[in-house]
Structures are given as structure tokens and as C-alpha cells.
Amino acid sequence: MKVWLACFLVLFALAELFDWLQEFNLPLPIYILGGAFLAVASNYDKIIGYYFADSSIEASLEQPQLDSLTPSSNPISFPVTSSVEDVQTSQTDD
Template sequence: MRVWLACFLVLFALAELFDWLQEFNLPLPIYILGGAFLAVASNYDKIIGSYFADSSIEASIEQPQLDSLTSSTNPISFPIASSVEEAKTSQTDD
């Protein structure tokens, strides 16, 4: 009997709450701000997380390139730098 009484009270409270919410009105700017907040909150990881994810990806891509900046190992990526270094070495050999 207690379960039936508890279910009746919960359903009665939900029905009264639903009736009260149907009569509750907010101004239009509140709805617009609420929608904007929900849009930002639901896409937070895409908006904010992309900044941190992109920087870590760029750093991991740039690091091997920075480690191999010699004219003998990477002449195609930096043709100007390698030709300048070759010119310097040919001048010192003469």
C-alpha cells in the first residue's frame, strides 16, 4: 500500500508541476540567450578543445622537421637554405 501511495503522490506532484510550467512564460530574449548557452555548452569540446588539439598536433609535426634541419638530410624542404649553405662551403673550399 505504501508503494501505491508514494507513486500516487509522485504522479500528482508531476502533474501539478506540468500544469504550472505550461502557464509559466519567459520573455523572448531569455529564450534566445538560453538557446545560445545550450549551443555553446553542447559544442564546448569542439570549440575549445580544437584549439588545444590543433596546437599539440602542430607541435608534434614541427618537432621532427626542426630536428632535421641540415642541408644533407633535408634539401628538398628548404632549397634556399641548402643552396646558401652549399655556396658557403664551396667558397671556403676554394
């Protein structure tokens, strides 16, 4: 019974709040300022974070350190099994 009463009171309060908010109007400049505030608040860490960033993080970003200073012995290129001329001659022979 207590759960039913609590749910009824919560739903009644929400319905009354919704009715009150439907009659509540704000002028357009308030909506514009509110949107600008939300944009700044959502990007606060991107805007303000650059000014107060840790200098050690900035130094590591400017001078990246490689794991090994010697070049790898593995070749980057792949061996070609047949040349273009061989493929063209085999196609003309067919």
C-alpha cells in the first residue's frame, strides 16, 4: 500500500510540474544565452584544459620517443612473384 501511495504522489507531482512548465515562457535571448552556456560547459575541458595543461605532457607530445633507435632488419616491401610482362604474355597466349 505504501508503494502505491508513493507512486501516486510522485506521478501527481510530475503531472502538476508538467502543467506548470507548459505555461512557463522565456524570451528568445534567454534561450540563446542558455545554449551558449551549455556549449561552453560541455567543452570546458577542451577550452580551459589547454591553458593549464601539465608541461611534461606537452613536452612528451612535442618530442615523441621511439622504442628502438635502430632501424628494423625486416624489409617493408614484399617480393613480387611474377612481373607484369609475364602476366600479359600469359594472357595473350590463352
